[in-house]
Amino acid sequence: MLMQITEHVWYMPREEEHYRPALGYVCSGPKSMVIDTGNSPEHISDMYGYIRSQGMPDPSFSMVTHWHWDHVFGMSSSPAKSLANSLTNERLINMQHWDWSDSALNSRVAAGLEIPSFAESIRKEVPMRHSFKVTSTDISFDSRINVRLDDLMIELHHVGGPHSEDSTVAFVPQDKVLFLGDCYREDIYTGGGSIRLGELKLLLKRLETFDAEWFVPSHEDPIRKDDFMKKMNEVTAIGEVVGDADELTEGKDRLSAARKRDLTEDEIYYVKRFVTGNRYSFIHTKFTPPAEEPVAE
Numbered sequence: 415m416l417m418q419i420t421e422h423v424w425y426m427p428r429e430e431e432h433y434r435p436a437l438g439y440v441c442s443g444p445k446s447m448v449i450d451t452g453n454s455p456e457h458i459s460d461m462y463g464y465i466r467s468q469g470m471p472d473p474s475f476s477m478v479t480h481w482h483w484d485h486v487f488g489m490s491s492s493p494a495k496s497l498a499n500s501l502t503n504e505r506l507i508n509m510q511h512w513d514w515s516d517s518a519l520n521s522r523v524a525a526g527l528e529i530p531s532f533a534e535s536i537r538k539e540v541p542m543r544h545s546f547k548v549t550s551t552d553i554s555f556d557s558r559i560n561v562r563l564d565d566l567m568i569e570l571h572h573v574g575g576p577h578s579e580d581s582t583v584a585f586v587p588q589d590k591v592l593f594l595g596d597c598y599r600e601d602i603y604t605g606g607g608s609i610r611l612g613e614l615k616l617l618l619k620r621l622e623t624f625d626a627e628w629f630v631p632s633h634e635d636p637i638r639k640d641d642f643m644k645k646m647n648e649v650t651a652i653g654e655v656v657g658d659a660d661e662l663t664e665g666k667d668r669l670s671a672a673r674k675r676d677l678t679e680d681e682i683y684y685v686k687r688f689v690t691g692n693r694y695s696f697i698h699t700k701f702t703p704p705a706e707e708p709v710a711e
Contacts, residue, residue, distance in 0.1 A: 416464045419628055419636060420589035422566055425449075426461050428633055433535045435484055435632035437461050438593045439473070440586055443564030447475040449584050449593045450632065451488035451496075454539040458488030475561055475710065477570055478551070479595025479632065480578045481505035482602075483532065487540060489549045496551040497561065497710060499572045501580035503554040510550065514543040529602065553710055561710045575617035576601055576609045576691070585624055592626040596633065598646060600687045601694075608690035611653035618646055649684055656688040665689040 416424040416439060428436040434457050438449030446465070452458040462472060473494040478486050481502045489496055498506065512518070519536060522528035540546055553559070561568040569585040574597070581597035597617060600607040621629075622643065629642045637645075655672045659665040665685040670677055677685070 416468060419630070420586075420591055423586055423589050423591045423628075425630055425636065426464060427635075430633070432457075432539060433484055433532075434539075435596075436630065438584065438630060439465060439470075440563065440566070440568055440584075440589075441470050442566035444471055445474040445563040446471050447477065447561060447563060447568055447584075448473040448492065448494065449477060449630075450479055450485045450595065451476050451492050453484035453535070454487050455491035456488075456539070458492050461488075462492075474563070477561075477582070477584060478502060479583065479593065479597070480581045481509070482578065482596070483536060485595070485632070486548060487536075489551070490547060495553065495710070496549070497553045497555070497559065497570060498551040499570075499580050499582045500554040500556050501572070502582065503551050505580065506548055506550040509548040512548070514540070514546050559710060571620075573597055573617060573620045574613070576613045583621075583624075585626065587625065590625060590627040592621070592624050592629050592639075594621075594629055594631045596631070597621075598631075599633070601691075604694045605690040607687055608694050609649075609653065609684070609687040610691040610695060611650065611656075611688060614646075614653065615650055618643070618650065652681060652684045653688045653691075656685055656692075658692055659689055660692040662686060662689050 416426055418424050422440055422442050424439040426437045428434055434453050435450060437452055440447045448461060475497060476492050476494040477497040486506060519528060519533040523530050523533050557572050559570050566588055570582055572582050575581045577596045577599045581595055583595060583597060584593040600609045626639050628636055629639050630636045652669060655669045656665040659668055666677060666682060669681060669685055
């Protein structure tokens with residue numbers, strides 16, 4: 415189903431059982447745009463079905479928030495003109511040469527290049543992969559591009575962050591809605607999940623600048639901006655106490671001593687992420703400062 419947030423903005427809720435992220439939909443007049451293209455051709459097909467069932471127009475544009483498979487595998491089944499940050503598109507072009515057979519997935523898992531649970535999800539969500547290919551986008555941009563839908567503008571901003579260096583958000587100023595993708599989440603491909611505090615704090619400063627009322631993450635429910643920032647400030651507070659600790663025991667001891675109590679499961683979760691981030695502190699986000707603002711129509 416499609417859930418409406420504001421006058422022009424809808425989303426299809428996530429399905430964690432199938433590792434389907436939420437997909438966004440923005441519509442104004444005869445034009446519309448889908449935010450992320452899903453984890454499979456079937457996922458994006460379901461999105462189109464819901465759009466058509468409500469008598470709304472097929473997407474004129476699609477964008478992807480970052481290169482991870484669950485956000486891009488449906489692109490080849492969407493006829494919409496596609497957009498992505500240039501870093502994302504570089505990844506997609508590289509992925510076009512990958513073999514997605516079971517044996518190839520097994521080899522990448524064995525080499526530490528793919529997460530076992532993701533490989534299993536890919537097998538389930540895209541069972542017929544003998545001719546499957548990842549698609550690159552029609553339009554790429556470095557730091558920002560605006561997309562016009564009739565009298566509505568959508569701003570795409572490259573923001574980086576701990577999850578993936580190419581992370582891009584989609585902002586609908588008129589409706590004050592910001593689609594986050596996964597930009598604030600941990601880096602799942604580094605050490606089993608890591609957050610580098612400096613990257614997270616810089617990202618949050620960028621997100622704070624958007625005049626939004628609603629934030630729409632890919633793997634959580636939509637949340638008010640103030641509630642999101644409060645939650646993330648609590649996370650960064652954990653990172654501040656963990657400091658430069660690169661061993662889990664040390665990180666837990668520091669936070670437990672600072673809070674004078676045993677830690678909750680959530681606190682231990684984030685301690686692990688920051689400790690792992692310290693171990694991989696040599697990895698830095700490639701962030702391009704804002705420049706020109708081209709418009710796609």
